[in-house]
Amino acid sequence: MRQSNAYIIIFSAVLTIILGGLISLASVGLKPMQDMQVALDTQKKILGAVTDLGPEDDVPAIYSERVETLVVNAEGEEVTEVEGEPVIAEKVNVASQYDKAPEERLYPVYKFKGENGEVVSYVLPIYGAGLWDDIWGYIALESDLETIRGVVFDHAGETPGLGARITTIEVQERFKGKKIYDDLGELVAVKMVKGESGDPSIYNNNEVDGMSGATITAVGVNDMLRNYLSYYQPYLEKVGKGKNLEKPEAEEQYTDV
Numbered sequence: 001m002r003q004s005n006a007y008i009i010i011f012s013a014v015l016t017i018i019l020g021g022l023i024s025l026a027s028v029g030l031k032p033m034q035d036m037q038v039a040l041d042t043q044k045k046i047l048g049a050v051t052d053l054g055p056e057d058d059v060p061a062i063y064s065e066r067v068e069t070l071v072v073n074a075e076g077e078e079v080t081e082v083e084g085e086p087v088i089a090e091k092v093n094v095a096s097q098y099d100k101a102p103e104e105r106l107y108p109v110y111k112f113k114g115e116n117g118e119v120v121s122y123v124l125p126i127y128g129a130g131l132w133d134d135i136w137g138y139i140a141l142e143s144d145l146e147t148i149r150g151v152v153f154d155h156a157g158e159t160p161g162l163g164a165r166i167t168t169i170e171v172q173e174r175f176k177g178k179k180i181y182d183d184l185g186e187l188v189a190v191k192m193v194k195g196e197s198g199d200p201s202i203y204n205n206n207e208v209d210g211m212s213g214a215t216i217t218a219v220g221v222n223d224m225l226r227n228y229l230s231y232y233q234p235y236l237e238k239v240g241k242g243k244n245l246e247k248p249e250a251e252e253q254y255t256d257v
Contacts, residue, residue, distance in 0.1 A: 039090065043067075049140035049150045050112045050121045068111040068119070074103040076234030082106070094136065098127045102231050109235065112140070121149050122239070124232050128224025131216040133157035135166065135224060141180070145236050148190065151175045153221065163217030174200065174208040180229055182206055187233055189226040192218040 043063040047053055053062075069089035071079045079087050089108035097105040110123035120143050127136045133156035140149040153166040165171050178190045188206050196212040203209065210218050229236075 042090065045138055045152045045154070046110050046123050047112075049123050049138040049152045066113050067123075068113060070109050070111075072107050072109060072232075072235045074105065074107070074231060074234065076232075076236075076238045079106060094125045094127050095134065098134075102227075105231070107232060107235070109232075110138075119143060122236075124228065126224050126228040128220050128227065130155055130158050130166075130220040131163050131214070132159070135217070135220055137166075137224075139175075139225065139229070141236075145240050146179050146181045148175050148178045148180065155217075158217050159214070162211065163214040165211050165214065166217060166221060171211065178208060179205040187229060189222070189229050191222050194218070 040059060043059050044053065046067065047059065047063060053059065071087045071089050071092060073079050081087055087106060089110065092106050092108045094108070097107075108125055111119045112121040112123060114120040121140045122143075122145065123138050123140045125136070125138055127134065129135065135153065135155045135158070137151060137153040139151050141147065142149045151172050153172060155164060155166060158164040158166065175190055180187060180189050182188045182205075191207050193203065193207055193210045194215055196210050198209065200209060
């Protein structure tokens with residue numbers, strides 16, 4: 001029997017409401033699991049910058065035992081609350097902070113502790129722009145606050161096989177052992193050079209091999225590292241003074257790009 005137009009419209013509307021409600025309930029029900037997965041992925045990236053993780057490693061347990069966190073401002077001062085609300089490093093959305101002026105941002109710091117409880121590495125979130133979309137990651141510094149222990153990079157839409165190579169171990173390994181200060185004590189970060197020689201021996205302590213066909217992505221990585229290390233510099237200098245780490249006077253500091 002042929003149904004009236006009114007019946008079809010009402011039936012479609014009811015069905016849409018029911019399905020929409022079910023989808024909303026599923027989304028709400030799955031949110032805790034989604035949040036846990038995001039937190040786990042973040043913990044893996046932070047730990048991945050400082051240590052090699054195996055498939056059997058209990059990431060949350062290692063993170064809880066070995067990582068101590070805090071949040072600082074652009075002056076390197078610790079921030080414990082904003083507008084009466086406690087500030088937690090893991091809750092700071094670096095992507096959202098990136099939309100603010102550097103002096104208004106919150107900067108999480110993750111301190112990786114050794115077996116005796118001493119801080120052996122400082123892990124800093126970084127964020128920037130690649131060729132097509134945002135890029136981000138973490139840089140881990142040794143306790144000397146100038147030697148790179150490791151990096152982890154990720155991206156939203158770089159070209160597969162070209163700029164997207166920043167996520168590969170092969171590219172990230174190039175940064176290990178490099179210095180973020182030059183011989184004069186100036187913060188210069190580490191620069192991916194243009195082109196790709198395949199010969200790491202020709203680069204100085206502040207350079208790594210580039211990526212063929214991905215110059216703009218490499219420039220984005222360079223800017224991201226240089227800018228965020230300059231943002232964290234006030235904090236690093238305070239920690240360095242506490243550790244009695246002295247560096248030569250820098251001739252000039254980087255400005256925002």
